[in-house]
Amino acid sequence: MSRLLLLLAVVAGTTGAVLAQGPAPAQSTAPRGPAPSLARPASATKVVNADGFLQRWLILEPIRTNGQLTDTAVQAAIKAQAVPTEPSKVPRHGDKVAVGDAQLAWHAVDTIGYNVNLYHFAYALNKPTSNVLFWVTTIVNAPREMSGARLAIGSNAASVWWVNGREVIGIFNDRQSVVDDGVSKRLTLQKGPNVIRAAILNGGGATDFCARFLDEAGLPVKGLTVSLVE
């Protein structure tokens, strides 16, 4: 084995999961098994974790994009691939959306980490992970009206976020998921359900996001619960 072949073998061995997503080989579209960091919700509600992160989400199977992540390209992709936005129309697990010729399904997930690994999500479904747009949504229940709160997110890569139908954050370009990378202006969480929605766009490689609410002092808001439409 030449040194070059040996090097290629080592690379393939260490990044096999990534290489498996390459566009070249035709492959089965059958699901590959459960995502290691995600699970189907097993309870009606889930309390935010100790650091305030929202760990229960509905995720729509990825939509193909051109992979561009600039401000204008992201906004154009979101406009072109918009899904129903009314807070009253939060989807359910298993609902399907027609996107082009495809029927894409919503999936309810709990994440074991602070972040939601969209690469795990898509890979497990045998869906593309590069040059894609993920729609995600969840419902945050506040025990009382909370003014001065901020949605704080990180995403790999670009993302745009809405709270109760109002756009509150947009971060663009190829970037790593960093806790509290994008922070909204002050907003008011209404008592009861609040609908959070986001579009996360990835170019290539890993893709994930995290989200929590911060209070006026910049500390995580605790005592929130997350639920999905039954």
Added chain:
Amino acid sequence: MGRSRKVTGPFVDNLGIDMLQGGGKLFLASGGRFIGPGHFGLLELGDGVQKFSMHYEADLDRGGISVLDIRPLLWRDGWPVAGENFKEGTYQIESARTGTALELAVQGTPVGGLRGRGGGRGAAGGGGRGAGPAGEPAARNPIPAQEASQVSAEWPAGAIDVRMSPYMVQAQQKWAVTPVANAGGYPGSPYFKIAIAGTDRALTATAERELVVLPTFTGRPEQLWRIEQLSDGTYRVMPKSIPDTQGAWALSAIGSSMPTLGRFAADSDRYRWSFKTP
């Protein structure tokens, strides 16, 4: 300068030399058009902000009369240092919290245009990187600075948010800071207008204690900015006032990419900003 823990001395300077033995350091000398500073007076403004008053013996621009000045008081290694009042200019405004720069939230255009190294055609933003006359080694050609007039046609016409991003020497990241006449001031300085260089798009505080860039400067209090040097040489930036809001609110970095207004805390880098010349 010399100092002692006892009023009876010995007073020693920054090298530990007794002032009776030749020690001592001048706190502030003449400079510019001002001669003979003296009569130090401490102004304790709270929140970790200190200034000092003094008189110059002579202002050469005013026939040599004695004039009052107020300047920031800084500290280095436990010794007072005379700071400088903020001077107008065009700046990169960098957060001490993140190291990134305040910018208009618009899509940037690479300086010199999109990649055109080797003489390729440039897009908006300056003529193509390295573009030069035929036959001339392109890499040797200086790339001119990006002006707002080259790229602002793509910017929305109305109010635009602000954010923080790595500084890329682009037009939406360069701020012209100019004193505003007849708008009052604070110890040592007038209020300033902060606008995207080459435009009238002015940084404005909102009633929600957030920030926005409005297309025009009207001189309203929420567009007048108090810029004061802190003891470490960085600056605190505060609006003159905010509609329907009491208290002192300062430009603050929250998270990695978001500026806002928060209650100033002297011990936090969130409220510290550097003004760097682009």
